[in-house]
Amino acid sequence: MKYFKFLIPLLVVACNSEKVILLPEVQQVNTHEVLDISPAYLFYDSTAVNSIELNRKNLIISTNWLVNVDRRLTLKHVIPKIQFLQNKKRGAEMHKNEDAKNYYSCNDTRIKNLGFIDFTDVNYFTKDSVEATQKALNKMKTNRFNIKVETLNRIKFSHSEEFKNLNQLISELQTDSTLKSEPLVLHLAESLTFQDYMSIKSALISLISEGIQVHNNEFIY
Template identity: 75%
Template sequence: MKYFKFLIPLLVVACSSDKVILLPEVQQAHVHEVLDVSPAYLFYDSTAVNGVELNRKNLIISTNWLVNVDKRLTLKQLIPEIQFLQNKKRGSELHKNEDAKNYYSCNDTRIKNLGFIEFTDVYYHLKDSVASTKKAFNDLKTSSINLQIESLKLIKLADSEQTRNLQKLVSDLQTDSLFKSKPVVLHLSESLTFQDYISLKSALISVTSEDLIVDNNEFIY
């Protein structure tokens, strides 16, 4: 059984490789210990066609997956690879473990240690996936609050021109009753970096409660 709890620098080096991953940084990761794991690596590679290289040789279906992603990758580069990994696990019947989770690795700067953000039940919808995206969006459109995230400085409600930054969003989520009436759905610009995405997810986790629900469907535009 592998056990991940150790001090980590700003870099993660893949086993048997001289390639380096720059992990995203957060102030609080909320999860710091994960048992029975196997890793995957998503490298930033400027020479690759899509700018990304996936190494998944050591993944075991029945374990918790730690997905180490370079913070420079954009959602456009990253999400198709994440969907590929998710589908492998969700579609597998051999050695399937219903309790096994998926986590993104990050550097928790508050404690200078490795942290994890779970994404097991997140369903990503790409703008190219027309049928599934339209169905999911139409199911949620009238029963949710839709947030458009262009960047961490440009966040707005789908039907409004008023923008807010991430800090203001967190404050509004905690104090504005509007956000407690319906689930919040994220619509994320494909140009967002993984660093920005993880910063957003970490901030949302910190304020999520029984009264404030962030939907598991996330739309990439």
Template identity: 50%
Template sequence: MKYLAFLLLLLTFSCNHEKTVLLPEIVNADITEVLDVSPAYLFYDETKKDSIEMNRKNLIGTTNWLVNVDKRLTLGQVIPQIIFLQNKKRNAEVHKNENAKNYYTCNDTSIKSLGFIEFTDIIYKTGYVFPNVAPDYENPRENRIIVDFRNVQDIKLVTLSKDSILKKSTLKNLKQDLDNLPNDGVYEFILNINSKLTFQDYITFKSKLSQINSSKMSVNENEFIY
């Protein structure tokens, strides 16, 4: 599949006119076009085990992968499937393209078209309550902050050096609270995320983080799902 067709109708993404994925919504996506793609689908289906069904039969290993996830699914349902797909691509021995990337497909309501969030380099780690991050990262511990996303009304910024709550926030106020951190160098944020959150909550969270001044912050590639 060389080009991405305009597949979004209202809030749905259909596959062979048989099943429908309700795409997560996003506003002002940084990425609005991806070329040389192949798709995978994670459907919400209450008749299936764990209410999830994956269709990956159209994936081509050397292309950019567009993963279309139903926004009603929880991270506990989605992330094991995403890890499976990532490992399949990373461990491929033939038909491998080192430049091929992975994206989540979203409904960008600001342009009434598709938007994308890249997740190629993210390493998902499941079953963690708080991350045990190695001490040899470039940033000193005092500049590393755990962003603990429990629910949309309960986000805590926890200092890694003192293991104390620096700030309590919400999804709505997260960008403002992160922007207002003291100018004490570049902060590294380590994401600690509740597996019961919906995929829509997760995409909104990731979108908020992408809006933060990049000269002031970086996000660790490890994401801890508990």
């Protein structure tokens, strides 16, 4: 029952507006309990121009933010909204809480309950922000492993022409010790669904404890 306070507002918003959020389903998250929260909702709306509707009226700057994103939405539509929320919190001057974090909500299929993926320190760069993207790339270490993700079945390292699926990628990261020497940098197709994105993030979480480094800069192309 520890998620009761969170589930009730989610159901109220969904019922009052006749909208339902289908949360991503994953098998690995880094958090299962968050206190002192404010929720935000990114609804899938097939009638809207960009297929997305953001409800953020209950967000309080000083709290941990739980961002509930419909898994059917694509990164093209989700990431600009996430950047907007991040900028609101990062740019706040009053009531700012340096310890407050941002989480994506998911369904953890292993325990059949809610789980949360921390994205507080993730910096997103879209193909529309050419100058910011170039500056970020210039500041990053030259030695890094760039991973290009077109779909969950078409993933490759920038130094290779061979495509892998997500399971094959994770297997290689687990067995090839050279891939632990430098950080992994994600380059994600904007056509990926949020479900696909959470599947990738969830799979990488399981590898961090094994020495894999994942850069906090992520590039959407």
